[in-house]
Amino acid sequence: MAGPRLDPVSRARVARLLAAGAVAAVVGAVLRVAVVPLFVTPVFDRVLATADLGALPPLLLVGGALALGGAVMLWFQDASFGRAAAAASASWRAALGAGLVRRAPGTLPGTSGGVSARLLADLREVETFVLFGVGSLVAEGVTLVAVLAVLAWTDALATLALVVLALPAVAVMRLIGTRIEAASHRHQVGVERVGARLQEAFRHHETVRAFSADAFVADRLAPDNLATERAMTRRTALAALQVPVTQILVFVAIGGLVALLAGRVAAGLVTTGQVVSFITLVALLATPAQLLPKVLALAQQARAAWRRLGELQEADGPRPSIPDATTRSGAPAADGVAPAVPVVRIDDLTLVLPGGPRVLERATLELRGPALVALTGVSGTGKTTLLRAALGFVPIEAGTLTIAGVVLGVAHPGGGGRTAEEERALRTRVAVVAQGTDLLSGRVRDNLTIGRAYDDTRLWSTLEAVGMAASVRALPSGLEADLGEDGGGLSGGQRQRLAIARALLGEPSILLLDEPTSALDEGSEREVVDVLVEQSRQRLVVAVSHRRAVVDRAHHVVRLANARIEHEERLLPSATAEGGRTA
Known part of the structure; x- marks a missing residue:
């Protein structure tokens, strides 16, 4: 099921903001990775190994510049993705709302309160992913690729072993992700039903109070509210499960990698400095290993909401124009329509x-x-x-x-x-x-x-x-x-x-x-x-x-x-x- 469409102007604006944020994410990721070859390795090989303290100040300047550049890129990345999320949500709200209003009366896919809750809650899921997920997905994805590239350049055999050992983690993340999407769909359906019940109670507030029907209203709300709670609990439990499972599998992979590197050092194939640099680069993968599962959970939740929003996309006939103040019942007939008569x-x-x-x-x-x-x-x-x-x-x-x-x-x-x-x-x-x-x-x-x-x-x-x-x-x-x-x-x-x-x-x-x-x-x-x-x-x-x-x-x-x-x-x-x- 396709998601909601953006109008051409909004699409171009959102694309520019996403591109700007993606560029900032890529540059920031490159700067983080560059810390290792431009700062960490020289500190070990030139300052600590040879006691050359004179080389430390310029290295500190380089490290500071890289850190400052990374911080600026992170701010620009988040600001760009935030503006993209706001612009896209505003356009989607306007388009979906107008499309629903244009439908023939009696054909809304639910009650007015339920449809309103569905539109806002599902859009919030997508907006949250654009705001917090896309930037992290790009930044951590680039970090992952860049680190693996440097690792491969440093030691191809050890990098290949790391990738093979990490494959079980990828498979488990994919499996949990599908369960998260299903649970998210159930939660979003529950939010829609709860919204419909609440709107019904608020709309008929006087009647509810006049008949002291508070308990009746609460009883009507309770089953949907409980189902929504259970779906939310399952969704959060699955999302929370991704990080520890991934960390355990990654730790197993790193353990195997350390054993391999120790053997290569003992065999004289690599130096201690190279191993330290390699381990430092691998340590940079800890952030992607923690964030990417969370980002993928957001992506699965947003995907479920995206599909539900696509179901609301209005695709009926032409949108009627709004008559202006100059229109009169006795005005000339429109093309193909007989003159107005009472x-x-x-x-x-x-x-x-x-x-x-x-x-x-x-x-x-x-x-x-x-x-x-x-x-x-x-x-x-x-x-x-x-x-x-x-x-x-x-x-x-x-x-x-x-x-x-x-x-x-x-x-x-x-x-x-x-x-x-x-x-x-x-x-x-x-x-x-x-x-x-x-x-x-x-x-x-x-x-x-x-x-x-x-x-x-x-x-x-x-x-x-x-x-x-x-x-x-x-x-x-x-x-x-x-x-x-x-x-x-x-x-x-x-x-x-x-x-x-x-x-x-x-x-x-x-x-x-x-x-x-x-x-x-x-x-x-x-x-x-x-x-x-x-x-x-x-x-x-x-x-x-x-x-x-x-x-x-x-x-x-x-x-x-x-x-x-x-x-x-x-x-x-x-x-x-x-x-x-x-x-």
């Missing part, structure tokens, strides 16, 4: 709940605006499903649903198959107010614009149209006032009107609402219904509702029952809608 037309439409019954069977209906339509029916008849189908979020089994000039059908399941122009037209011409209002924490301005460019005049006029301007002006900072999660700080009616204002900013041809007054008191409900009636003079307003306050003032009442549509048109004094038809 009409919903259903032709032989069949809808099936995923894994459930049919909610519509070859239904036909046409509604023309401006008008207010109440979509009613008992629970489970598919009112919200029909609304989501009109937004292109639910696959259509058969027939077509045309909304504001955009045709939805079996060729467009969950957004697949729609052109960019069709997607843009649908999102521009049709606006929605979800049942939960879906307000965000943060500024009132951001809740209204959600990334679209509108000036303050437009914002205030829209707030005025829904009767919300005075409430926003009363906030400490007006449009800049911060709201809590789900619009905390506003009443239920205010949240609903703010959500309606957000939907109306783009001047849609059609406004869809899901139970807009179900959670409101009588006074707030009356205010919201007044807003809907006023808006129905300009556009087609379709509200899923069972409340009499909405149904009694609707120009059309559409009832869903037994997979059929029943349509009633009212001739209310304020009605401006044309007739409808049903079959």
Whole structure:
């Protein structure tokens, strides 16, 4: 499974930083190895063996320069890899987050909390390896190769013996590494599940406290938390096992090497100074022998996370552009899309709940605006499903649903198959107010614009149209006032009107609402219904509702029952809608 991709600009930047860090790691490793032939061997052969103390000062200068150079290279190496890790993680977070958001609703690979925990935790594993592992892997790898090269130049036979004796250590490290990767995957899955449980508890915090359900929440969390703990324990135990096992095997290899060198000294094949230099070089392998197993453990953990991140990589259709403030429902049609009209037309439409019954069977209906339509029916008849189908979020089994000039059908399941122009037209011409209002924490301005460019005049006029301007002006900072999660700080009616204002900013041809007054008191409900009636003079307003306050003032009442549509048109004094038809 491939991992997540970087965009070209980020890829080039990260590549430059990694290259700079790798160069610093190589230079630092060479300087460490150079200490032996340029400092250690001369000290033994020229200063200690011959008592030439005059040669010591220049040798100390050389040794000091090598040490200083190595320290500078180590700093530059860590700084470069740190910047690379930060840049890569930022790019991956942005790309993966955007890709997940672009998916059709209902197709996320898990709950919102679980997916969020998965993305952040898995990215942290990869980031940790880039930050702490890549530099050590390059530096210690170069040190290992350089030391072996010098050893081979010094005594080829002894070096060959060392390599052969070290092969068991390599095999054991590889075996443990595969076990670490499997344990890491289980741990990462556990973190995702724990994140989902915690997000669920925090999201419904008031309900949990109201029912004193602390123990219930803890019981739901406990199995996943325990499984995650066990996976983490196994992963750390395996990672910790690498170093002592490697050290034991390396000690055995060095013991055999010392025995070989002692025999060669006794035979007069090498000098004592050469043996000391050789042993000193071998001692330099102690650091790679300790660090490389740890680095390889980080690499195995990062590899498991990398594969999981690759599964999140978004690979669906074209990314729809965000409509700007100049887009209007009456604007010229995009290429290949019919002009915008406030009409919903259903032709032989069949809808099936995923894994459930049919909610519509070859239904036909046409509604023309401006008008207010109440979509009613008992629970489970598919009112919200029909609304989501009109937004292109639910696959259509058969027939077509045309909304504001955009045709939805079996060729467009969950957004697949729609052109960019069709997607843009649908999102521009049709606006929605979800049942939960879906307000965000943060500024009132951001809740209204959600990334679209509108000036303050437009914002205030829209707030005025829904009767919300005075409430926003009363906030400490007006449009800049911060709201809590789900619009905390506003009443239920205010949240609903703010959500309606957000939907109306783009001047849609059609406004869809899901139970807009179900959670409101009588006074707030009356205010919201007044807003809907006023808006129905300009556009087609379709509200899923069972409340009499909405149904009694609707120009059309559409009832869903037994997979059929029943349509009633009212001739209310304020009605401006044309007739409808049903079959």
